Amino acid sequence: MTHPHPHPHPHPHPHPHPHPHPLIDWNRAQPAPLALWHLIHSNFKIARNLGIYNHRVIAGTHTLSHHAEGRALDIGLLVARPGEKLLGDQLFEIFIDSASVLGVDEIIWNHQISSASHPAVHHYHGQNPHIDHIHVGFTRAGSQNTAFPPVFLIRIAQLRTGLEDLTQPFVARGNSVVV
Numbered sequence: 001m002t003h004p005h006p007h008p009h010p011h012p013h014p015h016p017h018p019h020p021h022p023l024i025d026w027n028r029a030q031p032a033p034l035a036l037w038h039l040i041h042s043n044f045k046i047a048r049n050l051g052i053y054n055h056r057v058i059a060g061t062h063t064l065s066h067h068a069e070g071r072a073l074d075i076g077l078l079v080a081r082p083g084e085k086l087l088g089d090q091l092f093e094i095f096i097d098s099a100s101v102l103g104v105d106e107i108i109w110n111h112q113i114s115s116a117s118h119p120a121v122h123h124y125h126g127q128n129p130h131i132d133h134i135h136v137g138f139t140r141a142g143s144q145n146t147a148f149p150p151v152f153l154i155r156i157a158q159l160r161t162g163l164e165d166l167t168q169p170f171v172a173r174g175n176s177v178v179v
């Protein structure tokens, strides 16, 4: 006597994938941090891309970083350079204000952190002080966004209209002196 059902094993995968989105490849850069880098690079040429996907733990811990799932962007800016610190401070503020609409749950910059569980800016006690980059970590859901809301794009555009130009050499009109 044969079994009437053609698929006698209802659970063919003995080790189900632990993530809630089994079709997403978490071993690569996710759409949102890629889109954020495109936006930042388009607006602020002095910012550097210090990475998205990197299978590693948070420095000094055994906890996997958001980077291990490709859902964080490190924006290279140096606190030691006044123009870059100014830009970094403003971006930090915009990211915090926009965290919920962006699906961002962790922002770290210059010894400070804002997180979904503790949004008010507070001291970051991690081993890496983040004085050479802003870390922007997305939730798993937020990391799948491919575009950002207008309210965030406008904040970035407003920032571009002045601050980045302060880092460029100033050419005074009417003479040839380059400061």
Ligand SMILES: [Zn+2]
Residues within 6 Å of the ligand: 067, 072, 073, 074, 134, 135, 136
């Ligand atoms: Zn990072």
